[in-house]
Structure formats: C-alpha cells, structure tokens
C-alpha cells in the first residue's frame with residue numbers, strides 16, 4: 462500500500478528515508494547499471510551487523526556479497542536444481558505429496574455427509590504452506606518431513622501423546638522455519654542498539670536466533686547423515702537426486718561430471734548449510750502464497766476458469782487418477798499463462814533490492830557509494846508503458862506466440878545475475894498443482910465479496926487466510 466501510495470504521488474523515482482536511505486526505481490530502463498565493478502555482483506545489501514549475527518555474511522547465495530564465493534555456491538545450487546534428474550524428482554514428489562494431501566481431504570472434507578452439511582471448507586493457504594514445507598525439505602535434503610500430517614491431526618482433533626516423534630519434530634521445524642521466515646527482516650531494519658538493548662526488540666531478536674539455531678542443528682544433522690549414507694553406497698550404485706546429495710558429491714569421484722583438474726574445491730558443510738537455508742527460506746512460502754492468489758484470481762474470472770478447465774480436461778481426458786507427467790507440464794500452456802498473469806498483476810514479492818558500494822550513475826543521477834535501491838516490481842508490472850491494459854487480468858496475453866514482455870518489465874523472479882534459481886522448480890510445482898486440483902475438484906471461495914486477506918512480511922505479500930469450499934467435480 463505504502464509503495465503504491467508513493468508511486469502514485471511521486472512517480473518513477475523517489476526516495477524513502479527512515480532508518481536508511483532507499484531510492485525506489487519504477488522503470489526497467491533504470492536497472493542497467495546496478496552491478497558494480499568493485500564487487501562485480503549486483504549486491505542486495507551491505508554486510509549488515511544483523512546479517513553477521515545470522516551467520517550468513519560471505520556464505521550461501523541470497524546475502525552473499527563476495528563475488529567468488531557467491532559464484533561458487535550459486536553454481537553448485539544451479540547445477541543441482543536445473544538437472545533433468547531433479548525435474549523428474551519434482552514431478553514425482555508433487556504426485557506423491559498430492560496423494561497424501563488428498564487422503565487427508567478425503568477424510569476431513571470430501572465425505573458426502575460433510576459436503577451436504579456444508580462443512581467442506583478449508584483454509585487453502587494453511588494446507589499449502591504445510592504441503593510446500595514438506596516438499597521443499599524433501600527436494601533439498603532428501604529426507605521426509607511430516608508437517609502436513611501434523612496439520613491434519615490438529616484439524617482432526619486427534620492430538621495425543623502417542624503422536625509419533627517424526628510428526629512432532631516435523632511440526633516443530635515447520636514452526637521454526639515459519640517464525641524465522643517472517644521475522645528475520647528485523648536484523649536488517651532495526652539497528653543493533655535496539656536489538657541488543659531494548660527489551661521488546663531484544664526478545665524478538667533472541668527468539669529468531671533461537672529458531673535459527675534449531676534449524677541449523679537440524680540441517681547439520683541431515684548433512685552428517687547424508688555424508689555417511691553416500692560413503693556407504695557402493696560407487697556403482699546410483700545416489701538420490703536431492704540438492705544436498707548433489708552439493709556433497711560435486712567435484713568428487715561420485716560426480717557424473719567430475720573432471721580431475723586439481724583446482725576444483727568441494728563444498729564444506731558450513732556452506733552447504735547456508736545454501737540449504739537459502740533454499741528453504743526462498744522456496745517454502747512464496748509458492749504456497751502464489752498458489753493461493755492463483756486460486757483467488759481463477760475464482761473471480763469464470764471465463765479464465767472455463768478455458769483452464771478445457772485445457773486440463775483435454776490433457777487428462779477425464780482420468781483423475783493417473784500421475785501428472787513432465788509432458789503434461791509442458792502442454793499446460795494456459796495454466797502457465799495464468800501463473801504469469803497472477804504474478805504480473807499481483808506480485809507476491811513486490812520489491813527486490815540492490816546496493817552500490819561505489820559511486821554510480823543510475824537513472825540519470827549520480828549516486829554516492831552506500832545507496833540502497835528498491836526495484837518496485839508491482840509498479841513495473843502494472844505500467845502502461847510496458848503493458849497493454851495493465852490493470853486487466855488477461856492470461857491470454859501470454860498465449861500469443863509473438864508476445865515477449867519488454868526487457869526487464871516482467872520480473873516475478875527478479876532479474877540479472879541474481880535471478881531466482883528456483884524459478885523452474887516453482888513453475889513446475891504451480892502448474893502441476895493447478896492441474897491436479899482442478900482436474901478433480903470444484904474449488905470456490907467461501908466469500909466471493911471479501912478481498913484476499915494479506916499482510917506484508919519483509920518483502921513478501923503473505924496470504925493470511927483463504928477459505929475455500931471443495932467438492933469433487935461433476
């Protein structure tokens with residue numbers, strides 16, 4: 462809201478001054494020179510004291526300002542996440558976890574008597590936050606998480622002391638990740654004096670650090686276990702396809718692409734851990750929120766829904782059981798267009814940031830070193846210089862073969878070197894989940910008149926609640 466208010470009032474470039482000076486850029490032509498020659502990288506922010514406290518300075522991907530180290534980590538991450546084996550893994554686990562989700566829905570919402578009594582209502586964002594949590598943990602670490610089962614048990618009022626440790630541990634991890642994800646921005650925005658000396662902020666900061674400690678302990682244990690498992694698997698037997706395994710074996714004899722050069726270093730556990738954390742934080746809530754907004758927009762656009770169902774039905778031909786495949790994903794063009802159009806009109810990340818550590822000319826002005834720029838994604842996605850009828854929700858614009866958004870005007874996954882490495886994974890998941898949901902279920906909003914309930918956590922527009930009514934399609 463605040464960003465929109467400023468954009469409407471001040472236009473394409475303006476300045477916000479609170480605890481720091483931020484220049485907001487609302488035109489894609491301004492992004493040309495955001496990388497600096499000194500650091501060779503588009504930097505997100507300086508190495509804040511708070512980031513040091515979180516232990517991520519010079520490590521991992523998201524907040525790494527060291528070009529050499531960032532390139533090393535990003536290369537490992539990209540190789541793992543973009544491999545064809547990993548794509549197959551994503552599709553397989555989408556099917557597997559969707560079946561699990563359905564088994565819970567069957568028991569809670571889909572029995573005939575429950576539908577007759579109008580009790581077939583569920584909070585979509587909650588279900589998919591748990592789903593996505595279990596999914597990303599499996600894809601990143603190769604280990605199962607059972608937070609969705611934990612959520613099912615809570616709704617089913619069956620909490621008991623006999624609940625298995627695996628579920629309790631998964632739920633505890635889910636809660637820690639959630640708290641960390643929505644709270645760690647205080648390490649950027651609140652000065653260290655507040656975090657260390659004023660009780661309210663100090664308690665908040667300590668709570669986040671405790672959650673991080675817990676997550677790190679879990680990740681360390683997983684890495685240790687996996688190293689041992691890899692050692693125990695004979696050289697001629699295949700290894701699992703998760704990202705952790707790929708990072709451990711890269712540049713070792715277990716790596717299919719291994720070339721002996723003497724110069725390639727392997728990745729130590731301390732770096733693997735931050736990469737896994739980056740993947741968990743980057744990959745869990747964005748997709749869950751995005752899917753909720755997709756459901757909301759589809760519900761409000763019946764013609765779009767009709768076209769989408771037509772596409773899904775033409776691919777599945779009434780088969781509501783068979784697993785979704787990679788080919789299906791490539792054929793679900795209209796579903797992909799819907800994802801892009803929702804992301805265009807209602808970007809869940811409304812801004813991404815850059816920082817310059819040397820004087821630079823940007824947007825026709827000369828800036829001193831130490832300035833933070835915010836790229837206003839929402840303004841760019843809704844600008845009529847770049848988009849025809851920008852305020853119209855129109856997935857069909859993406860179906861025109863000759864359509865290509867103007868350079869840097871569609872930045873749902875960011876831009877440049879720092880482009881989101883999870884974009885392919887996110888697209889596959891979102892499109893496949895839309896197809897799996899709508900081929901079998903009729904999903905409607907409980908309240909068509911209420912706007913979607915959101916709140917901003919850091920730079921993410923979180924869906925607070927999305928109540929939907931679900932029943933099998935006729």
Ligand code: HEM
Pocket residue numbers: 522523524535739740741743744745747748751809810813814872873874875876877878879880881882883884886887
């Ligand atoms: C709908 C889902 C997603 C959206 C909309 C999204 C969006 C973004 C955006 C806007 C950025 C900032 C890019 C920039 O500054 O130019 C980003 C960065 C990042 N994302 Fe995503 N993302 C999604 C899913 C994922 C997933 C599934 C993962 C991991 C498995 C992931 C991991 C990351 C990481 C590690 C970065 C930092 C990249 C770097 O600094 O080099 N994201 N994402």
